[in-house]
Amino acid sequence: MEQMFKEETLTREHIDQAENMRKILDDKKSVSANISNLTAKRIGFPKIIYYMRHFQAQHNVDARYVNILDPDLTKYGFEQGSKIIFDDDQLELIICSPLSRTIQTYLSIFNRTGRRQRIPFKLDADLQVRNYDVR
Structure with a gap:
């Protein structure tokens, strides 16, 4: 029978890697999140960065608010947020x-x-608005 695996001497590094993987999998995160984390760490994927614009604000729907520098969200803008779902386990920082x-x-x-x-x-x-309008 043909040998399927290459024989290697088990080193401390191998044991540490296996132990780290076990700890990650034992964590209370979902299995898919753990697999993604393991894959990203092992292969060295870069971090994912999400850019997001604010939801609907007063100045987006009412011309009276156009010149207000810091308008609030509309009721609909707040409702938009309740429909967005992120995998919290994948988020490391929000700016x-x-x-x-x-x-x-x-x-x-x-x-x-x-x-x-x-x-x-x-x-x-x-990250604030910059106005370079020269009319």
Whole structure:
């Protein structure tokens, strides 16, 4: 019978890798998330970055709000957030503009306290609106 596996000496590194994989699989995460994490770590996939615009805000639907620099979301904008689902286990950090509508978008998606506490959140002023209009 043909040998299917290459014989190798078991090293401390092999044992450590197996132990790390076991710990990850024993974690309370879903099996698919664990497999994805193991695959990404093993193959070295880059991190996934999601870019997201704020949900519907007052200035998107009512011309009276166009010149307001920091309008709030509309009722529909808040409802949009309840329909978005992320695999929380895959998110490592959320970076958000300090504008009200973007913070409200974040809160409408991650409205359950446990989700907000589990994922680090950071405001970044460089993500604000820039107006270069020269009319």
